[in-house]
Amino acid sequence: MSEQAVLIPNTLPPSPYETALLPWEDAEAFGQLREEYFIAYPPGCPAARHVLEQLVWCDWRRRRLVLGERALHMASLDNRTSGECRDSLSRRALAVSGGTRPEISSAGAIKNEDEDDAETEQMWAGMVEQAETAESLLEADGADCFAQAFACLPEETAEWFLETCETEEKYNQDRESLLRFLSIEVLPFFRKHRAGAQAGPTVRLQAWGESLDPHRMDRLMQLDERLTRQYEKLLGMLERATARRLRAAVK
Structure with missing residues (x-):
């Protein structure tokens, strides 16, 4: 086969x-990579073609490692994160933080972005403010304080209070019950969820950091280093062979 013929992919x-190739790998993409190498380094003899095939395969395997590195991170994330609220990873991330215990799970945190957490935190902050306003009105014990405080509550919170009054005898639709409900049930709940949204970026950083498994990554990097050395060696052999052929053609 002539060099000109080699430049035509179909030949x-x-x-x-x-x-x-692995079952899920793209044979067409592999073929395209191979064609690019054959066009860039048209082999002039069977030995050069053999080196070129090895070079293509080495490059393809190096590209596999990119997928392998991502797979390692994702597997580690799956193993270390949990949907359980205040799971072990979340506790590690927030070990030195004080204040309200946040309502957050590591699995939930990694599904969000900083913008999502900021929006959620703003929502809970507004609900905390409404509940605190209602609490202040009840503590002032002014005229119609119950009606005024009840009107300040978010719609879902007002419904929550009415349903609780129907199911639990200790709560009635009066000032004392609503004040106790806000203090015991509502405000702690709102503050924990607000703290959870605030803690999202910190928990995400912890999860991403723990996904870097140094032992498994070291083996992957060693393989990458071996493939890189092999690639450079093959490329050097091919370039020298190409240079010799060009010099011979000039003579």
């Missing part, structure tokens, strides 16, 4: 490595 012989 390329089958790759000896095609059968080594």
Whole structure:
């Protein structure tokens, strides 16, 4: 086969490595990569073609490692995170923080972004403010304080209070019950969820950091280093062979 013929993709012989592709790998993408190498380094003899095929396969395996590194991170995230509120990863992330215990799970945190947490925190902050306003009105014990405080509550919170009055005898639709309900049930609940949204970025950083498994990553990097050395060696052999062929053609 002439060098000119090699430049035409349809004339390329089958790759000896095609059968080594993994079931989910894109054979068309592999073929395109191979064509690019054959165009850039048209082999002038069987030995050069053999080196070129090895070079293509080495490059393809190096690209696999990119996917492998991501897979390691994702597997580690899955193993270390949990949907349970205040799970072990979240506790590690917030070990030195004080204040309200946040309502957050590591699995929930990694699904969000900082903008999502900021929006959620703003929502809970508004609900805390409404509940605190209602609490202040009840503590002042002014005329119609119950009606005024009840009107200050978010709609869902007002419904929550009415349903609780129906199901629990200790609560009635009066000033004392609403004040106790806000103090015991509502405000702690709101503050924990607000703190959870505030803690989201910190928990995410902890999860991402723990996904870096140094032992498994070290093995991956060693393989990458070996493949890189092999690639550079093969490329050097091919470039020297190409240079010799060009010099011979000039003579």
